[in-house]
Amino acid sequence: MALLRHTTDDVVERQALTVNPAKTCQPIGAMYAALGINRCLPHSHGSQGCCSYHRSTLSRHYKEPAMAATSSFTEGSSVFGGQANLLQALNTIFSVYDPDVVAVHTTCLSETIGDDIPQIADAAVAKGFVPEGKCVIHCNTPSYVGSHTTGFANMTKAMVDYFSTSTSEDKIADQINIIPGWVEPADMGEIKRLVKMMSLKGITFPDTSGVLDAPLTAEYNMYPKGGATIEQLEATGDSAGTIALGPICSGPAAEALQNKCQVPQNTLPLPIGLRATDMFIQTLRKYNGGNVPAEITAERGRLVDLVSDMSQYFYGKTVALWGDPDQLVSLTQFLVDLDMRPKYIITGTPGKAFLRRIGEVLGDGVKDVIVKQGAQADMLYIHQLIKRERVDLLIGNTYGKYISRDEDIPLIRHGFPILDRIGHQYFPTAGYRGAMRLCEKILDAFLDRQDRDAPEESFELTM
Amino acid sequence: MTTTDILEGRKAHIHEKGAVPFNIACEKQSVAGSVSQRACVFCGSRVVLYPIADALHVIHGPIGCAAYTWDIRGAWSSGPQLHRMSFSTDLQEKDVIYGGEKKLYQALVELIEHYRPKAAFIYSTCIVGLIGDDVEAICRRISAETGVETIPVHSEGFKGSKKDGYSAACNALNQLVGTGDTNGISPLSINILGDFNIAGETWVIKDYYERMGVEVVATITGDGRVDDIRRCHGAALNVVQCSGSMTQLATMMKEKYGIPIIRASYFGIEDMSKALYDVAEYLNDKTVMRNTQNLVRDEVSKLVPQLRKYKKDLKGKRAAVYTGGAFKALSMIRSLRTLGMKTVIAGSQTGNQQDYARLQELSDEGTIILDDTNPLELAKFLEEKKADLLIGGVKERPIAYKLGLGFCDHNHERKIGLAGFEGMLNFAKEVHGTVTSPVWKLAALHRKDVWSATSRQHRQGDES
Ligand code: SF4
Ligand code: SF4
Numbered sequence: 001m002a003l004l005r006h007t008t009d010d011v012v013e014r015q016a017l018t019v020n021p022a023k024t025c026q027p028i029g030a031m032y033a034a035l036g037i038n039r040c041l042p043h044s045h046g047s048q049g050c051c052s053y054h055r056s057t058l059s060r061h062y063k064e065p066a067m068a069a070t071s072s073f074t075e076g077s078s079v080f081g082g083q084a085n086l087l088q089a090l091n092t093i094f095s096v097y098d099p100d101v102v103a104v105h106t107t108c109l110s111e112t113i114g115d116d117i118p119q120i121a122d123a124a125v126a127k128g129f130v131p132e133g134k135c136v137i138h139c140n141t142p143s144y145v146g147s148h149t150t151g152f153a154n155m156t157k158a159m160v161d162y163f164s165t166s167t168s169e170d171k172i173a174d175q176i177n178i179i180p181g182w183v184e185p186a187d188m189g190e191i192k193r194l195v196k197m198m199s200l201k202g203i204t205f206p207d208t209s210g211v212l213d214a215p216l217t218a219e220y221n222m223y224p225k226g227g228a229t230i231e232q233l234e235a236t237g238d239s240a241g242t243i244a245l246g247p248i249c250s251g252p253a254a255e256a257l258q259n260k261c262q263v264p265q266n267t268l269p270l271p272i273g274l275r276a277t278d279m280f281i282q283t284l285r286k287y288n289g290g291n292v293p294a295e296i297t298a299e300r301g302r303l304v305d306l307v308s309d310m311s312q313y314f315y316g317k318t319v320a321l322w323g324d325p326d327q328l329v330s331l332t333q334f335l336v337d338l339d340m341r342p343k344y345i346i347t348g349t350p351g352k353a354f355l356r357r358i359g360e361v362l363g364d365g366v367k368d369v370i371v372k373q374g375a376q377a378d379m380l381y382i383h384q385l386i387k388r389e390r391v392d393l394l395i396g397n398t399y400g401k402y403i404s405r406d407e408d409i410p411l412i413r414h415g416f417p418i419l420d421r422i423g424h425q426y427f428p429t430a431g432y433r434g435a436m437r438l439c440e441k442i443l444d445a446f447l448d449r450q451d452r453d454a455p456e457e458s459f460e461l462t463m
Numbered sequence: 464m465t466t467t468d469i470l471e472g473r474k475a476h477i478h479e480k481g482a483v484p485f486n487i488a489c490e491k492q493s494v495a496g497s498v499s500q501r502a503c504v505f506c507g508s509r510v511v512l513y514p515i516a517d518a519l520h521v522i523h524g525p526i527g528c529a530a531y532t533w534d535i536r537g538a539w540s541s542g543p544q545l546h547r548m549s550f551s552t553d554l555q556e557k558d559v560i561y562g563g564e565k566k567l568y569q570a571l572v573e574l575i576e577h578y579r580p581k582a583a584f585i586y587s588t589c590i591v592g593l594i595g596d597d598v599e600a601i602c603r604r605i606s607a608e609t610g611v612e613t614i615p616v617h618s619e620g621f622k623g624s625k626k627d628g629y630s631a632a633c634n635a636l637n638q639l640v641g642t643g644d645t646n647g648i649s650p651l652s653i654n655i656l657g658d659f660n661i662a663g664e665t666w667v668i669k670d671y672y673e674r675m676g677v678e679v680v681a682t683i684t685g686d687g688r689v690d691d692i693r694r695c696h697g698a699a700l701n702v703v704q705c706s707g708s709m710t711q712l713a714t715m716m717k718e719k720y721g722i723p724i725i726r727a728s729y730f731g732i733e734d735m736s737k738a739l740y741d742v743a744e745y746l747n748d749k750t751v752m753r754n755t756q757n758l759v760r761d762e763v764s765k766l767v768p769q770l771r772k773y774k775k776d777l778k779g780k781r782a783a784v785y786t787g788g789a790f791k792a793l794s795m796i797r798s799l800r801t802l803g804m805k806t807v808i809a810g811s812q813t814g815n816q817q818d819y820a821r822l823q824e825l826s827d828e829g830t831i832i833l834d835d836t837n838p839l840e841l842a843k844f845l846e847e848k849k850a851d852l853l854i855g856g857v858k859e860r861p862i863a864y865k866l867g868l869g870f871c872d873h874n875h876e877r878k879i880g881l882a883g884f885e886g887m888l889n890f891a892k893e894v895h896g897t898v899t900s901p902v903w904k905l906a907a908l909h910r911k912d913v914w915s916a917t918s919r920q921h922r923q924g925d926e927s
Pocket of ligand 1: 619
């Protein structure tokens with residue numbers, strides 16, 4: 001297709017240009033995180049456009065209404081500041097939409113103007129715009145720093161800054177905080193299920209399960225049942241520990257909680273794949289007296305069994321991956337464990353720590369891997385690499401479909417955003433059961449491919 | 464609107480036909496704090512210029528604005544696909560502090576050398592407006608150095624609403640118009656303005672005009688080409704679809720080149736036929752008129768019997784229409800009537816007084832007319848008015864589904880063409896599919912108690 005004729009295999013050094021980005025901007029991450037608070041309305045402090053794009057993109061991915069209000073900046077606001085808009089906005093929001101929490105994030109514009117959100121929020125309280133028992137939280141999300149994952153991390157940290165309180169020196173032994181990172185609502189559900197099986201009381205935040213995978217009830221409910229409640233968020237300060245899944249998205253909140261309420265933190269990779277899930281369960285053991293119920297051990301055993309059945313097909317297969325750093329680290333580990341060979345690993349999200357962590361996961365065993373992060377680590381770049389030397393499989397978000405088509409390489413959709421498939425919000429890839437699903441998807445892709453390409457004489461019933 | 468609590472500031476944007484004399488507020492920024500469905504200036508100009516497929520579209524700003532508009536339109540091109548790439552200067556903090564001019568210059572040099580586009584459009588986003596990069600000067604410099612016309616699009620988001628973006632796009636296009644050779648253009652010729660070739664719709668329309676014996680000089684902007692736009696001032700007539708996006712360009716061309724304007728809508732049997740006849744009448748050519756009569760007769764006689772089976776099931780069903788522009792809503796109401804359906808709610812994001820006045824004229828008593836609505840309000844009216852169908856855009860779909868009613872995308876995310884006579888058939892099929900889907904029966908069980916409702920169902924099943 002002519003669309004992709006534009007990509008050639010000569011990798012041109014670019015300095016000033018991002019082509020087909022493998023990231024997006026901070027506010028959408030803040031918006032997604034905020035939707036993981038029960039009865040929360042995210043609020044975008046800036047012009048209408050950003051908010052509209054963020055909501056559309058979340059709606060396209062989750063196939064759910066993604067609610068958020070906007071300060072509706074005008075030219076005047078960009079000159080005189082957005083204070084008047086935000087005051088009016090808070091007044092409107094509480095009287096019309098009646099949320100328990102308004103979670104304000106900035107956009108490039110308000111950030112550059114330098115609006116002081118806490119000060120404006122205080123003024124709103126003083127004017128009586130914020131009803132008793134309701135609150136306004138905020139975080140700064142300048143889009144020209146970091147990426148959407150940074151915005152997610154910032155809003156998650158804001159939950160700690162605003163809510164977490166420790167009521168006593170003694171922590172509640174079987175209560176732990178889980179910060180699940182940027183994963184699908186179904187993954188959050190799966191993580192919660194594991195915590196419960198480990199007989200622990202978990203407080204998960206943000207928690208978009210039940211919000212962005214809400215059931216159809218033939219009624220429109222602006223605030224679906226799910227999400228972490230204010231009481232739960234407050235109680236995080238009394239937990240025995242925090243497990244932060246993914247250092248980029250969840251690390252800052254866990255650290256803040258440790259500093260603020262002395263809740264010890266464990267930062268782990270996202271529990272995607274076998275070993276990362278093992279680490280998660282091992283860490284949970286620290287808090288439940290060391291017990292792992294037989295059912296979890298059996299789940300793990302089933303996964304290993306499945307991998308053994310599939311191992312002959314996975315051996316040596318090469319993969320190109322792109323997406324968010326936390327996701328990529330765990331996925332890479334899993335692929336290595338499956339005896340596959342990650343070959344190109346790309347994230348638009350800047351931050352050198354990623355290179356180190358990927359290096360650790362790959363170890364010395366996996367050679368010739370190209371890992372790149374930052375502005376010029378984009379979909380054009382990964383496509384150019386593939387044109388030079390092919391891979392057997394692509395794993396990443398929907399934006400890989402052009403490469404998949406042009407190069408005729410199967411694509412497994414994973415990460416954010418997935419704009420052209422339905423169901424991902426319901427089926428977890430986290431935990432052992434999620435790993436089984438991932439394996440199934442990968443193997444199906446290979447075998448479908450083999451069936452499709454097989455000449456008549458080698459097309460077989462059993463494979 | 465008794466049972467619905469409406470925010471004071473919103474009251475003026477809602478009108479119920481028949482209740483009081485018509486007077487609706489519109490063309491205003493949304494109230495701060497509303498969950499508005501509206502977009503920004505940048506969005507407006509981007510969607511209008513997007514389908515020009517042999518031009519380079521570069522978004523100057525932080526990454527988001529480019530990422531969210533990357534190939535989301537489905538405006539098909541019959542040739543080059545350059546418009547579907549996402550190019551951004553990806554401004555970083557230091558650029559915001561020191562200015563992004565150098566980066567933009569560098570990016571354009573790299574891009575133009577690599578792609579040799581026919582022209583380049585450079586969109587300024589909010590932040591660029593704020594830090595004050597002189598985009599115009601850079602465009603001039605690049606044009607001079609590369610010979611590729613590089614056109615700034617002043618689309619800073621905060622400077623207004625989507626509509627102002629249309630105007631920015633028209634200004635940008637105006638720089639191209641009049642720069643090409645008009646030799647050889649037939650006196651029986653038109654430009655198609657304001658169609659974006661979503662799911663190939665421009666091709667359908669163009670084909671009709673060509674069957675009438677009319678030359679289409681340029682399609683602006685669906686399946687657009689820079690060179691066609693350069694010479695489009697040689698056409699005898701501008702046919703403008705959609706109330707907002709292209710009227711300004713047509714008006715500029717009227718003033719400068721004396722090209723008259725006809726407004727058209729390509730949705731529904733009546734509007735589609737009228738559009739073709741209007742053009743034929745204007746061109747005042749016997750053959751064209753005869754061809755038009757034949758074409759309309761053929762198409763309509765093919766179409767009408769095919770609509771019958773859908774109409775049977777859809778008769779009396781109730782629809783809500785919430786579109787980007789209001790002009791389209793008028794065609795929707797007519798098309799729904801053709802299918803035997805009634806429109807109980809009609810609204811738009813960007814309509815003006817005149818649009819709304821016509822909307823209310825066309826509507827039945829009791830129809831709710833909405834400007835720039837929000838999801839809560841929309842959901843309440845949908846329930847109150849017992850709608851069976853919502854026609855809207857991407858953010859409305861999940862709201863309709865949650866309520867357990869059908870949905871049809873009549874915005875840029877539709878995947879099948881709805882324009883023209885064959886489009887009307889597609890529309891009927893799509894509406895029929897969604898309104899009569901068995902899933903809403905399953906969903907309706909939730910309205911009561913699911914379990915007692917299902918046991919009742921099972922009992923009935925046993926008896927029959
Ligand atoms: S409002 Fe401004 S920053 Fe936001 S999308 Fe529009 S141009 Fe971009
Ligand atoms: S990059 Fe900035 S201006 Fe663009 S959509 Fe994101 S927040 Fe808005």
